[in-house]
Amino acid sequence: xxxxxxxxxxxxxxxxxxxxxxxxxxxxxxxxxxxxxxxxxxxxxxxxxxxxxxxxxxxxxxxxxxxxxxxxxxxxxxxxxxxxxxxxxxxxxxxxxxxxxxxxxxxxxxxxxxxxxxxxxxxxxxxxxxxxxxxxxxxxxxxxxxxxxxxxxxxxxxxxxxxxxxxxxxxxxxxxxxxxxxxxxxxxxxxxxxxxxxxxxxxxxxxxxxxxxxxxxxxxxxxxxxxxxxxxxxxxxxxxxxxxxxxxxxxxx
Amino acid sequence: xxxxxxxxxxxxxxxxxxxxxxxxxxxxxxxxxxxxxxxxxxxxxxxxxxxxxxxxxxxxxxxxxxxxxxxxxxxxxxxxxxxxxxxxxxxxxxxxxxxxxxxxxxxxxxxxxxxxxxxxxxxxxxxxxxxxxxxxxxxxxxxxxxxxxxxxxxxxxxxxxxxxxxxxxxxxxxxxxxxxxxxxxxxxxxxxxxxxxxxxxxxxxxxxxxxxxxxxxxxxxxxxxxxxxxxxxxxxxxxxxxxxxxxxxxxxxxxxxxxxxxxxxxxxxxxxxxxxxxxxxxxxxxxxxxxxxxxxxxxxxxxxxxxxxxxxxxxxxxxxxxxxxxxxxxxxxxxxxxxxxxxxxxxxxxxxxxxxxxxxxxxxxxxxxxxxxxxxxxxxxxxxxxxxxxxxxxxxxxxxxxxxxxxxxxxxxxxxxxxxxxxxxxxxxxxxxxxxxxxxxxxxxxxxxxxxxxxxxxxxxxxxxxxxxxxxxxxxxxxxxxxxxxxxxxxxxxxxxxxxxxxxxxxxxx
Numbered sequence: 001x002x003x004x005x006x007x008x009x010x011x012x013x014x015x016x017x018x019x020x021x022x023x024x025x026x027x028x029x030x031x032x033x034x035x036x037x038x039x040x041x042x043x044x045x046x047x048x049x050x051x052x053x054x055x056x057x058x059x060x061x062x063x064x065x066x067x068x069x070x071x072x073x074x075x076x077x078x079x080x081x082x083x084x085x086x087x088x089x090x091x092x093x094x095x096x097x098x099x100x101x102x103x104x105x106x107x108x109x110x111x112x113x114x115x116x117x118x119x120x121x122x123x124x125x126x127x128x129x130x131x132x133x134x135x136x137x138x139x140x141x142x143x144x145x146x147x148x149x150x151x152x153x154x155x156x157x158x159x160x161x162x163x164x165x166x167x168x169x170x171x172x173x174x175x176x177x178x179x180x181x182x183x184x185x186x187x188x189x190x191x192x193x194x195x196x197x198x199x200x201x202x203x204x205x206x207x208x209x210x211x212x213x214x215x216x217x218x219x220x221x222x223x224x225x226x227x228x229x230x231x232x233x234x235x236x237x238x239x240x241x242x243x244x245x246x247x248x249x250x251x252x253x
Numbered sequence: 254x255x256x257x258x259x260x261x262x263x264x265x266x267x268x269x270x271x272x273x274x275x276x277x278x279x280x281x282x283x284x285x286x287x288x289x290x291x292x293x294x295x296x297x298x299x300x301x302x303x304x305x306x307x308x309x310x311x312x313x314x315x316x317x318x319x320x321x322x323x324x325x326x327x328x329x330x331x332x333x334x335x336x337x338x339x340x341x342x343x344x345x346x347x348x349x350x351x352x353x354x355x356x357x358x359x360x361x362x363x364x365x366x367x368x369x370x371x372x373x374x375x376x377x378x379x380x381x382x383x384x385x386x387x388x389x390x391x392x393x394x395x396x397x398x399x400x401x402x403x404x405x406x407x408x409x410x411x412x413x414x415x416x417x418x419x420x421x422x423x424x425x426x427x428x429x430x431x432x433x434x435x436x437x438x439x440x441x442x443x444x445x446x447x448x449x450x451x452x453x454x455x456x457x458x459x460x461x462x463x464x465x466x467x468x469x470x471x472x473x474x475x476x477x478x479x480x481x482x483x484x485x486x487x488x489x490x491x492x493x494x495x496x497x498x499x500x501x502x503x504x505x506x507x508x509x510x511x512x513x514x515x516x517x518x519x520x521x522x523x524x525x526x527x528x529x530x531x532x533x534x535x536x537x538x539x540x541x542x543x544x545x546x547x548x549x550x551x552x553x554x555x556x557x558x559x560x561x562x563x564x565x566x567x568x569x570x571x572x573x574x575x576x577x578x579x580x581x582x583x584x585x586x587x588x589x590x591x592x593x594x595x596x597x598x599x600x601x602x603x604x605x606x607x608x609x610x611x612x613x614x615x616x617x618x619x620x621x622x623x624x625x626x627x628x629x630x631x632x633x634x635x636x637x638x639x640x641x642x643x644x645x646x647x648x649x650x651x652x653x654x655x656x657x658x659x660x661x662x663x664x665x666x667x668x669x670x671x672x673x674x675x676x677x678x679x680x681x682x683x684x685x686x687x688x689x690x691x692x693x694x695x696x697x698x699x700x701x702x703x704x705x706x707x708x709x710x711x712x713x714x715x716x717x718x719x720x721x722x723x724x725x726x727x728x729x730x731x732x733x734x735x736x737x738x739x740x741x742x743x744x745x746x747x748x749x750x751x752x753x754x755x756x757x758x759x760x761x762x763x
Contacts, residue, residue: 003588004588010584011584025542026542027543028544052456053458073551132419132420134442135468137419137420137757138469141468142548145531145534147531148531148535150532175445177445179442179443180393180421180443183442187414203465209462209464210462213445213446213447214446215444215446
């Protein structure tokens with residue numbers, strides 16, 4: 001017992017002061033991309049076809065990045081070979097609308113607070129059921145991390161629960177494999193109304209690295225209506241937390 | 254032993270297909286069983302259609318690992334329609350033969366447990382051997398489960414969706430009261446068709462798919478993939494890149510082992526270690542992110558080398574952080590292993606015998622916990638492991654304690670290894686261009702991921718493109734170990750046993 005107390009005192013208090021104090025992310029962390037301006041038409045079209053996951057497109061002569069498809073690749077040819085974009089250190093990426101993930105030279109619109117009625121219901125207590133539908137366990141692992149004492153998700157009134165019957169919504173990871181489709185829809189049906197759906201990670205939004213496989217659906221978008229999109233492969237825990245807090249209107253400022 | 258029938262080689266080199274003798278099935282069977290008797294184990298076993306036009310005939314390759322000799326033996330044969338199953342004589346083949354049946358519509362005659370593995374359509378236009386309707390996607394867990402009948406015998410079905418934030422899978426327990434008589438595990442829910450997507454490559458998207466084969470083993474799988482392409486291109490990455498890969502692999506081991514010890518402590522209600530380790534796991538992931546921007550090492554390991562250098566200021570960060578982390582990790586872990594209430598729950602729970610582990614071909618932590626000396630870093634070293642790793646961690650009891658203690662000791666060993674690797678980080682380039690792949694060749698790559706041996710094998714076509722790609726995640730062998738561990742246990746001990754293995758669903762399902 002004494003050794004436990006001694007160790008506790010030595011390890012100290014480690015819960016981050018987030019969201020009052022911004023986290024320091026590694027220098028090499030790849031967050032919100034910035035589109036380079038005035039690309040020549042040749043560079044633009046070369047950059048567009050260079051992405052193996054079709055995340056880039058030509059939007060009226062400017063580059064447009066679909067953050068729902070972007071894997072934030074370290075060796076992104078559009079960024080490295082063509083200088084068409086750069087990755088910033090900004091971890092805030094979650095949006096409310098699928099179209100909102102289309103990033104060009106306009107300001108990126110982060111997720112909105114829930115509507116009045118939903119906010120009244122879930123603003124102070126949000127219970128989520130997580131379903132992995134073909135996830136590689138990286139998204140799942142970094143959601144689990146939110147339960148550790150560093151993030152301490154419970155202090156925001158958010159909790160992952162064991163039964164869909166106890167849940168206010170569902171957080172989905174993975175591209176929705178053929179084999180998980182019906183279990184996913186059954187879980188959704190078991191959650192009492194009204195309910196939220198959150199797509200976390202590139203797979204759940206658009207199929208991620210598996211978008212071309214006939215064994216998977218292209219994320220949950222065409223199966224269920226989604227209230228929050230969290231991009232990344234996998235999203236950083238702070239990206240997920242920021243998205244959830246935006247939904248509940250708990251981010252400062 | 255008939256040396257004309259098999260090819261022996263070390264991984265790290267491609268073997269021209271023309272050099273691999275084509276055996277009759279009888280010769281193949283005899284040689285395979287002879288090799289297994291002579292201490293070899295099945296590292297990979299897979300088929301491919303002989304030609305696109307002739308869908309009927311399937312060529313089977315067996316890759317057998319002779320650990321103490323540090324070499325692999327390679328056998329090949331052709332079958333069509335059906336072939337006599339070898340599972341009764343060599344149980345570690347049981348899943349590989351089921352895979353052949355599911356992928357190519359082959360019938361392994363006399364297979365004692367012939368059920369689907371991943372519930373997908375056959376890869377060729379052939380009849381499904383379970384008679385499932387052609388053209389429709391099979392339904393997961395639509396199979397005959399083993400059942401025990403009798404008074405007071407009951408069945409417990411769990412999954413695919415589990416209570417926690419974890420991957421899906423289905424578990425079927427046959428119980429008498431609290432006691433589990435049999436556990437059957439039916440997976441396939443995470444099947445994304447990775448092996449099929451890699452055909453025709455190497456595609457630009459392939460490395461990302463491989464990194465997500467099992468997301469918690471991104472470094473392990475990306476390393477095996479890179480080694481494989483390098484073997485086929487007959488090129489080696491620069492020494493500095495190999496050492497950075499080795500450091501990243503140990504960081505991956507540290508993060509996962511520390512997390513697992515925390516989860517095990519949490520499962521027996523010992524919260525101090527559970528909370529400390531949960532945080533420490535993240536600290537190790539963050540260290541990987543300092544190196545390459547991703548907590549899971551995405552983007553670090555690339556065919557030809559690594560994508561990021563470990564230089565100047567970062568080296569200092571690594572040393573400083575690791576020092577603090579080591580103190581905190583030891584403090585957190587020792588608390589739990591010094592606590593009699595924890596040990597009472599760990600010891601004697603979920604025991605797998607050495608004989609069963611050997612027969613089922615377990616690898617990695619699960620095998621080493623049963624006294625089997627199986628560690629690719631020792632037996633099949635490549636790159637910076639050559640001669641640099643000589644102390645695999647072995648426990649004898651095969652129970653939850655043994656699997657936990659392997660992790661504890663490997664955590665300390667990995668911390669030591671990283672210190673040494675940082676000290677002797679060679680100077681030079683971190684990447685060299687990868688040439689084109691040798692045509693009509695086969696290569697195998699082994700890499701000791703944190704769960705165990707990750708095996709990748711590929712065969713190239715006449716133009717040097719990938720014609721068949723095979724991935725064997727350690728979980729593929731080890732799920733059977735978990736099923737064995739549950740026999741005679743209380744069903745309430747399932748979570749603890751499961752955590753002590755902590756296997757990958759997506760690594761199995763691919």
